[in-house]
Amino acid sequence: MPDLSAILAVIAGFLMGGAVKGALGLGMPVVALPILAPLIGLKSAVAVMVLPSILSNIWQALAGPALGELARRLWPFLLASQVGIWIGVGVLADADTDALEMVLGGMLAAYSAFALLTPQLPPPGRRESWMSPLAGGTGGMLFGMTGLFIVPGILYLQTLGLGRDRFVQALGLTFLTISTGLAVALGNHGLVSSEVITLSAGAVIPAFAGLWLGQRVRNRISEALFRRIFFVALLVVGVTMIAKALG
Numbered sequence: 001m002p003d004l005s006a007i008l009a010v011i012a013g014f015l016m017g018g019a020v021k022g023a024l025g026l027g028m029p030v031v032a033l034p035i036l037a038p039l040i041g042l043k044s045a046v047a048v049m050v051l052p053s054i055l056s057n058i059w060q061a062l063a064g065p066a067l068g069e070l071a072r073r074l075w076p077f078l079l080a081s082q083v084g085i086w087i088g089v090g091v092l093a094d095a096d097t098d099a100l101e102m103v104l105g106g107m108l109a110a111y112s113a114f115a116l117l118t119p120q121l122p123p124p125g126r127r128e129s130w131m132s133p134l135a136g137g138t139g140g141m142l143f144g145m146t147g148l149f150i151v152p153g154i155l156y157l158q159t160l161g162l163g164r165d166r167f168v169q170a171l172g173l174t175f176l177t178i179s180t181g182l183a184v185a186l187g188n189h190g191l192v193s194s195e196v197i198t199l200s201a202g203a204v205i206p207a208f209a210g211l212w213l214g215q216r217v218r219n220r221i222s223e224a225l226f227r228r229i230f231f232v233a234l235l236v237v238g239v240t241m242i243a244k245a246l247g
Contacts, residue, residue: 043092
């Protein structure tokens with residue numbers, strides 16, 4: 001059975017990560033992974049993300065009228081992400097996790113700084129036919145290595161001008177697809193132990209409790225204020241992880 005410190009980390013990480021996802025529509029991995037990785041290792045932390053990610057995104061993917069439209073538009077992006085995930089998990093299986101944790105910290109810091117300082121990226125326009133699989137494949141590879149799809153995957157989705165409801169549904173479809181692909185790839189590389197499965201199953205409860213809390217928070221404070229607080233905190237976490245890896 002997992003030890004007490006791992007159980008407490010799962011409860012804290014997924015409660016807070018679920019709250020952020022409930023408020024913003026995304027963000028569970030970026031909160032949970034930095035809490036879990038120092039205690040159980042990045043390989044196990046990535047695997048623990050699987051069940052909460054799949055289950056929490058089923059409803060988000062299916063809710064709304066645009067599932068068929070999004071699937072037709074995003075299939076090159078999603079298909080390329082699966083190829084990238086297999087490559088990334090192969091790197092994760094054999095890599096020095098300290099180095100990958102530094103990559104994780106760098107991605108958190110870069111994404112936070114971008115979100116705080118940079119205006120909206122321009123839409124791809126006619127370049128979408130090749131940018132979509134490029135962003136999906138690169139994002140999938142980094143997702144397989146670190147458990148985060150934000151750079152460049154989510155950044156690319158934000159450029160498509162989908163509108164709020166379609167964007168949230170696109171996020172659900174994307175996270176559901178890549179989490180399922182990650183589960184298969186991790187199993188193929190022998191990175192899913194009975195202890196990891198236990199922790200992943202146990203993480204579902206605090207994740208959904210956090211989703212409920214986040215939805216309540218979203219109704220009480222402005223999304224802009226919540227985003228700023230979240231990304232400032234995330235920037236501090238990312239820089240701290242980099243400093244720890246270098247030290």
